Amino acid sequence: MRHTRAHTRNRRSHHALKGASITKCKKCNEPVLPLTLCLNCGTYKDRELIDVLKKLTKRERKQREKEIKEKEKKESKNKPLELSDLSKK
Ligand SMILES: [Zn+2]
Incomplete structure (x- = not known):
């Protein structure tokens, strides 16, 4: 139908x-x-x-490790900065 x-x-x-x-x-x-x-x-x-990091070549590995370190730094920096900014403002 x-x-x-x-x-x-x-x-x-x-x-x-x-x-x-x-x-x-x-x-x-x-x-x-x-x-x-x-x-x-x-x-x-x-x-x-x-x-x-195992698959990468030495150069790529170094770059990647740098990126990861920078990310961790940023993350660790961001948290205390936010708190201090809040107290300043
Ligand atoms: Zn992940």
Whole structure:
């Protein structure tokens, strides 16, 4: 039996795809799929499961280590700065 156009379109109104839900890595703040190991820093649930630096060449490894150190510095700097700024203002 033939449906009306409205009938068909009403049924199809539920067929749209939803975007993937993306969470942030706790350690490096990189967007990651939920329940998935972070490929940027190799951690999952606060445990380091993959040595990310292993595959890289020496030069790349040095650069990467620098980046990670800078990130950690920024993070450690940001917290006390915010508090001190608040007290100053
Ligand atoms: Zn990460």
